Amino acid sequence: MSTLVLAEHDNATLKPATLNAVAAAQALGADVDILVAGEGCGAVADAAASVAGVGKVLCADNAAYGHQLAENVSLLVADLGAGYDNVVAPATTSGKNIMPRVAALLDVGQISDIISVESADTFKRPIYAGNVIATVQSSDAKKVITVRTTAFDAVAAEGGSASVEAVDAVHDAGISSFVGEEMAVSDRPELTSASIVISGGRGMQNGENFAMLESVADKLGAAVGASRAAVDAGFVPNDMQVGQTGKIVAPDLYIAVGISGAIQHLAGMKDSKVIVAINKDEDAPIFQVADYGLVADLFNAVPELDSSL
């Protein structure tokens, strides 16, 4: 038995989500190899080779894979995946973009967003915005899986000494091309791997007021998130959205400020260890999942919190 994990990276660094995916892959009980597909991604392959418990690293370095275009990368993964029992990727936007294509090329179903491995063919995954957990069994010979990274503790980034093999096969579907990107730049920790997250909702009233949350975040070493309402209203960019259809986070501490607690928002944060809610409405549903609730006007409470840290 063997499992291939598709690495998440930006051609320069291996993203931590890969380490959670490797943990899930190891739970399948088979040998784990990592595929790094990219352009000028040698340093990433080297980093992948030091991940604990990895057999070998396949490095497909070609312009066709430079921007993780799903049309090209899926052909490569399906080609290499033919020799594996399982193909696994983190359920990031990149993994979600590529893996269903891989599954269809291999004519198997995909098991999305697993939160546990019960056995080599049986998994748990949240459905209906996490209101229910389904236990599902796959009847496909080959399993294509995406992993909810917050549900698996990352394996150590160091300690392994896998070999790196170059993959020469070039798959260029020639039907899509990269035009450009606008990536958020921030010195704060990344939302999905931060140990503390402070999020603002519609109650923040505008984008400028998020500076209050940023100030608290900087004192706590936290990431800043948001509800969809705050993103929709244009207060903050889309990459900050936490929820069913945004990012899934499970930090040690989640502070929800001016967020009502719609099921779609809860779906993205209710596995956090400790949840704090600050809301002026004592009936807000967010208080039902909060470990510590404070009924207060955020415009008083947040500055007070800031000065007491």
Added chain:
Amino acid sequence: MKVLVAVKRVVDYNVKVRAKADGSDVDLNNVKMAINPFCEIAVEEAVRLKEAGTATEVVAVSIGDKACQEQIRTALALGADRGIQVETEGAVEPLVVAKLLKGVIEKEQPQLVILGKQSIDGDNNQTGQMLGALTNMAQGTFASEVAIDGDKVNVTREVDGGLQTVSLNLPAIVTTDLRLNEPRYASLPNIMKAKKKPLDVHTPADLGVEPKAHLTTLKVEPPAERQAGIMVESVEQLVDKLKNEAKVIS
């Protein structure tokens, strides 16, 4: 340019779904059903392309039992021109949906196929991408902007780090994210008109597909309950609790 839109019948997004006591399935008895919110956005985008003169016809497809005709009618009321139901018994998995949609595409030859990024019942986020692989079409998933440009389409995608724009050869597949547009409400006259718009029914056999199960649901259960929390009286008390009780800040 013909645009095909895939619409799914799902539980209304306001409903908090529960598992049945015997854990065999979710309890959907007497629960409000609706068009998947992402599919509604897909219909809106297609209708806007038609209003802009870019699209000539908008065809709405749904796969499921007879009840999904209701969601096709919703799409028709929002401005789609005609509907296609592929009649299946109960729900089918994304790979089967994708194979059936491929069959419809072969008959209809659309230049653009718009789907939702995710159905809010199964939270799969698979069908559009699978359809892309099966038809060898390019995909612009999680789209927040779609711009037709001659024989290509530029799609701006919501990705983890921000936004990415790709250029795709037509025919292509787009899956919608929430910020692509804000769907209109269907007016009463349009709901009436929708009843008279054509709606064809196909079977999987017509499309040369035999539905197959890849996944079996063994059990559904509620997620782990969180322990009841407490209300604090002040910021001071909150900070004290976080430091000394929960020990999550220092």
